[in-house]
Amino acid sequence: MLKVDNIVTRYGTIEALKGLSLEACEGEVTCLLGPNGAGKTTTLFTIAGILKAHSGSITFEKDNLTNLSAPGIVRKGVALVPENRLIFPQMSVEENLVAGAFARPRKDSPAIDADLEGIYERFPRLKERSTQPGGTLSGGEQQMLAIGRALMARPKIMMMDEPSLGLAPIIVEEIFDIIRLLNKEGVSILLVEQNARMALKVAHRVYLLEGGKVTFNGNPQEMQQDEVIQRAYLGAGSV
Amino acid sequence: MIRRGTEKMKRVTRLVSTVVLAATVAMPLAASAADRSVKVLGWGAKSGPLKSFGVNSEAALRSAIAQINAAGGVKLGDGSSAPLEVISYEDSACKKDQNIAILRKTTSTTDAIVGMGATCSGSCQAMFGVLQKKVGDSSDSGVQMPILSDTCIRPGLAKISEWAFRNVPNEVAMYDKLFAWLRSENPDVKTFSGGTETDQGHSFITHTAIIVQAAVRHGFEWVGPSVPELGPKVKQGMKELQAAAKTQHWLMGDTNYSVQARKIKKQNPDMILVSSHPFSACGFLKEMKRQKVKPKLLVGLTSSASQETLNGCMSAAEGLIIPTGFAPITPEAVSANEIVSEAGGFLDLHSAAAWENAYLVKAAVEKAGISANSDTVAEDRRKFRDALASISESAGLIGPVTRDGATGEASKPYVYVQVVNGEWKVIHDPR
Amino acid sequence: MLEVKSLSKHFGGVQAVRELDLAVNAGDIFGVIGPNGSGKSTLVNLISGVFPATTGEIHFQGQSLSNLSPHARVRAGVARTFQNIRLFPGLTVWQNLWVARNSTEDTRAEGISFRWFRKSGPVKNEIDAMLEFSGLADKGDELASNLAFGEQRRLELARAAATKPRLLLLDEPAAGMNQEEVRDLGRRIRELRQQGMTIILIEHVMELVMGITDRIVVLNFGSKIAEGEPAAIRKDKSVQEAYLGQSEDG
Amino acid sequence: MDYFLNLVNTIGIHTLLGLSAYILLLTGQLSLAQAGFFAVGAYTAAVLTVILGWGILPAIGLAMLITGLLAFLVGFPALRVRGLMLVVATLAFGEFVRMFFYNFRWRVTQEGVEVGPDGTMGFSEIRYFAEHGWTSWEVTSLIWVFVILVMAIIWWADQTRSGAVLRAVGEDELAAGTVGIDVTVVKMAAMTAGGVIAGLAGSLYAHQITMLDHHAFTVLLATFAIAYPILGGVSNVFGTLVAVIFIQGLLVEGLRFLGDWRMLLFGALIIVVMNVKPRGLFDSQTLRWIKSVLRLHLSRRIS
């Protein structure tokens, strides 16, 4: 469904991605693991069009995304829930959600309204706070809002960058429940997660990134059997 | 190897550009080595809000010099004739440091025997300050360069240095006679009031120390708090300024004059003095018109007797009376006016002085008998200065100009003009 | 060592910390956990003096901190790190540590002496040790902004330690780290404790908190809901409800 | 020669003005008050030499002292705010000083002539150099001794821990506070030092230009003061000097032959430079290039 082929992305003269390839299949949860600085966020930003790939290609379904701008990519049905959520802090919850549907054509507005109701149904807490500025929400609520905002674009594939970052364990559970549910409803998901144990539970396919390249890929079972990965990501008990 | 080659090329390019730059700076120096001519260098504000001053003066100066050269140029000390040459007319943007830079540039890198120009009074004041104060005073390391200025109208500036000369109207005499005449013509006008822009030194000092005092002296009655009787001498003392500070004040770039206009309306004077440059004068006049303040007489600042005032507020300025050192009333003035207009400038009291200065330079050069060789520049400048100081009368566009060699100041003929039907009309000619 | 008495902080209408009492013993690694928005970061900001408390008292080694500005608290021996790393990005790694190092001592001589004096002497030794500790020995002349994320975190920790604090406040130091890095961080924190620092650790990564702390306090809505040893906290019902959840993975 | 020395003097004075803003920029403060300090220094020194008959060096010294003190006092309220607010607050201070001298009169009679500052009429005939027979060379030397001294001190400070502390405050005030730097003291010190240097520049300016009035100390001058270090880049003091030479030497004087088109070009060139080199002419990229060129020269000489 989403195919990234041999992309190179640079910050100035530093190469962050050095020929990275991966594929996310329809209806699956694809998970990217890797140490800090491996290029996970860069990968998502390059797919979303925030960063430009220096070479290589990105295709989604039949479209070539490589040279599209961020708005164009959203319109194709690829949404990103960014790291740290990046809520619009002074806009109300409802405005945040409506902003998510910005890329959809104006004539869609009845559908957009319906989707808004849908989001509220899914996240009743957002409905309670619909007039509150986004910045006043708690971390978990902000994460829900960020997910809701991305859903408003009606994405076919949703990329999520560390959705559990800085959240209490109990909220992390909740977020992963949401991911599972979304996936069940047919949204493909490309997940970047530091919390490998949780991630492996929902993933269908796992990529391990190191130094801007994929060094391992396989299904979660294969992953769990790998010694190195065991030690680095799954932790053998105490600290 | 390749890398080294490009490095070398880069360095060569940089060297060449440095040389080109140095050459452009030194260009006047090189150009002056041509045929023998009497060189002058002019400058004025050619950028910034006062651009029109410099443009008009340049057009007038160049036109007059072209006319002189067409008639055979000037006679030198050895009896031969040489043309006058304007080396360049520089832009000083009315900035003190730039005026001084140009002065020093003229002095040290050109063969010009006289510098002509500078626009704003404050800049002139700074520039005159770097000149040698007394000629021949070896303890004074000031610049030795004759300056002949056409603007710089603030009273008493040329006395700063013996190298400084001006050809500007004597405002004390001009306004004194104006109010004497107004007094006799308008017996029903009794009270007066007025205002000025305080951030412009010339407007402020002229208003306070000259115009108001002259009006009081000729029996007009100040409606505001009383102004003490003062002599005709221009003094810049504190007390006098404070006394006159009860007039209305505004700033050159102001946009709102409602309070000032209403205060004057309240005073309801017969005559109103608007001592201000065109922009703020127009703003104030428009506000007065709006508030329906209609004095019997309206008197303005010399510097506003220009095209700018008409551009800015033709109808509101209707009736404004201003004494000026120039109006196209003589055949010479009319023809000069046409020539300068063709050259792309307006002839007004300032640029007319620039025109007259060209002829004054001719007279002084011929009197000094300079040799105009590149190795006698310093000597020529001194001779020229002395000759200029000794000229007690020169020809002006509307009549002879008397000169005071000791102070470097001129006493020019003047006329009174008034805005009538949107044009300047001469209403009285006291010559 | 550190005593917090009925500390409260309002932001407009929001009460971030309410009537909080805490006591931290010298030499402890003291954990603070709680859901997002429970006032943990505010607590760090209040102790380090980033903003003043609305009411309440903070005593450190018998001295009241309430009226001290942030830099004075550092001199009194309280240092901190930030949740979002705040280095001096335009300075080199060396300078980042240099600036922090001597601030509690007399720095006049160094203030006017040339940079190359640093090539030898006690200053160099101390900062080199610091670099060694944070695993940045070969990056002394890099600009801080050019470091990778993990290195920046380590540098920030080293910078805080360079002020030679008695009390070190760590605000989510493990955020965004993988298991290996978390273990590594745990080692460094223990090492700092061995150097005589008392540490307050705010963290969501339970492996770290449960693994290295001596005591834990749990906050919710700005109030303390539980306090005790890690094992006890893990079993606490109210903590599970508000924070940990039922899962054993946490 | 006289002309070039004059230009060199102007460059020197503006370099000092730029450096006074440079110090503040290091601590992250964008100050438009430098024109105000410059004016205070100019008027103070001129009053001392003209009215009180002091020598030039003591006059400059006291002028620096007074502007330093003033900067210190102004620093307290002004540094309560930061960023854009500080820009406007310091702009307000600069305008306040200008309005002060606009209303400031102190006339005394000396040898039958009235001298001294005269409000909107300005303060003319500050002819210390000419009256004492200083040649252009001597004036230039005096100015440049100060310029080199100040540049050397700032350059030196930048190599020490103090310089690193200044920059640390500029990078992140909050973080600086939490590593034990007294941010207020550092900022006040920078403000005071900036004031002293601006006062020095002003006192030299007064005697170089011979006439002061409020027109010279507008926002425009303040803008120039910050423009130099921004254009030159804050990586080191030489950037400021290069920027002054670029503006005063090249744009103002060097392009004089362009007449009134020069000022048009002036604005356009600033825009171009900021677009091409947003971190200043002397950014790290240029520095690296210069270093590589120097190294090339050295290596060639060795081989």
Added chain:
Amino acid sequence: MDDFWFEFVEVTQSIGDGVLFGSTYALIGIGFTLIFGAMGKLNVAYAAAAMAGAYSSLAIYILFDAPLVVIFIVSAICAAILGYLVYLTCFRFIPVHNHLAALMASVGGLFFIDEVIVHATRGSPLAFPSMFSEAYFEVGPYGIRGDLLFVFFIGLISTGVLLYVLFRTRLGLATRAVAQQDVAARLCGMSIHLTNSTTFAVAGLLGGIAGAMTAAAVGILSPVMILPLTIKGLIVTVIGGLGSIPGAIIAGLFVGGFENVVMYFRGIDERDMYVVALLFIFLVFRPNGLFGKTITRD
């Protein structure tokens, strides 16, 4: 008693005039604040572009003798185009986080626009047609200038339209979104450059109206107005609280009234000193201005 009554009328009249005239300050202030709100940057060239808009419309008036309504529209459109050009030259290609470079570039823009005007007009003041300049309503002891009233209402209407656009339209949503979180805005499908240039154009639109209004109220246009207007605009922006539109409006009207009443009592020499002092008081006691944002949580 009569004296008191007279004085009272004069003072209130001064305040009233000032407040009405203050609407031009308010519009300039809104322009500054709008751009600051959207980009967190100061566009110093803003007032200059606004006046340039007024100049362009004056050219239309002189060349085609266009009706007055057209002049206002042309001024707004020209200033909008200029605003866009200023964005393109001074902001578009400068790195987002380099505030100093952008500030400096816009200073260059100010010089450039200023000098272009001088070049085109020789710096000479030009008469600007004024709407209702003859209308002068006398209400009891008070006189109200028709043109100022007109200026005031235009100001109110443009503010209303602006607020509507900002809070009720897609464009406004995008503007606010980009201002608050640019990466997220891009992820939502908003184009930063498109939004920013639109913001500059809209601010320019307002500036053009303000420029034409100021020129109409004074009756003349001159390049000497640009710098004072820029400074007043900045003061208004800061007093109102950076980024706050209602703040800019209220501060604009307030500063207009305040300076006129100081003018009445203390005269021009001290007027600007008091305005500056007012700014200082605000900075000391209310550093965030009238409607500035309060400190948010870390």
